[in-house]
Amino acid sequence: MDPFWAAAAEFWWVAPVVAGGAVVSVAGVRRRLSSGGRRLGYDAARLDLQNALRQANEARVAVRVARAELAGLLAGRAAGATDPAAVSDARRRAREAEQGSRAAAAAVRARRARLEAARAELALGADPQRRPLPRTIAAHEAVLARWMAYETDPGLLLAYPAMGDARDPSTSAFLTAMAQARDARPAPTARITPAEFGAYRDAVEQLRRAFDTAEEDARARAAGRDPVRERERAARSGAWQDAAQQAIALSADALDRATDAAASWVAAWNARDRGPKRRG
Numbered sequence: 001m002d003p004f005w006a007a008a009a010e011f012w013w014v015a016p017v018v019a020g021g022a023v024v025s026v027a028g029v030r031r032r033l034s035s036g037g038r039r040l041g042y043d044a045a046r047l048d049l050q051n052a053l054r055q056a057n058e059a060r061v062a063v064r065v066a067r068a069e070l071a072g073l074l075a076g077r078a079a080g081a082t083d084p085a086a087v088s089d090a091r092r093r094a095r096e097a098e099q100g101s102r103a104a105a106a107a108v109r110a111r112r113a114r115l116e117a118a119r120a121e122l123a124l125g126a127d128p129q130r131r132p133l134p135r136t137i138a139a140h141e142a143v144l145a146r147w148m149a150y151e152t153d154p155g156l157l158l159a160y161p162a163m164g165d166a167r168d169p170s171t172s173a174f175l176t177a178m179a180q181a182r183d184a185r186p187a188p189t190a191r192i193t194p195a196e197f198g199a200y201r202d203a204v205e206q207l208r209r210a211f212d213t214a215e216e217d218a219r220a221r222a223a224g225r226d227p228v229r230e231r232e233r234a235a236r237s238g239a240w241q242d243a244a245q246q247a248i249a250l251s252a253d254a255l256d257r258a259t260d261a262a263a264s265w266v267a268a269w270n271a272r273d274r275g276p277k278r279r280g
Helices: 003-010 014-020 024-029 037-078 084-124 132-152 154-159 169-184 194-222 227-274
Strands: none
Touching (some): 037 084, 037 194, 132 154, 132 169, 169 194, 194 227
């Protein structure tokens, strides 16, 4: 059976739930969230920050290791005992490690911001239906309802056939994300840990992004455009901009070093001229 129609058969219940305006799963967890559920988002955000800090520390260690390896190879090259290809490979690994460290540092900043938002929400004492788990379940079902619109409206699917084609890369990625969110979703009567909630929250967010991409690509294909080529073109443009900015930064840094060196040389020369003259 085609994966698209298999998924449609599995999630047939979404349409009547949305049409009736009832969210059975949210109601099923309401009693369980009456105490302690309010802290679920905060505890998950704190756990996310701890993991991000650990990963950032590991990334910094990887940078130090890569730089030390590069320094050793450079010393060997100066002595004529190192293959230039090995030095080039070490440079690449050092650059990748530095990029990974910057990405890890950015993740830490994002996790700190999420923790602050969760702390503020915790202090407000939100309505039970606005607590972390019911809100995430509602977001999950909202994406499923958007997808089911293509299943229940033949005209919509005829207008954007890529949404029903599991061979399309974006639609396939969405179906995979939908299965992952389904597997991460807690049972209505089950207890959920902060780690499990964080995994479910991230799966739902990935599902939302995957659906947005699939829908945008389906509309682009219906308009006769190639979304993959458009993204590749945008990525190349962004890469050129990043490279240009890095070159500018390196040039400015080199200019600063040259200026400092020239200033130091002039200062040393002037000090020499002002020094005491020898007597004959």
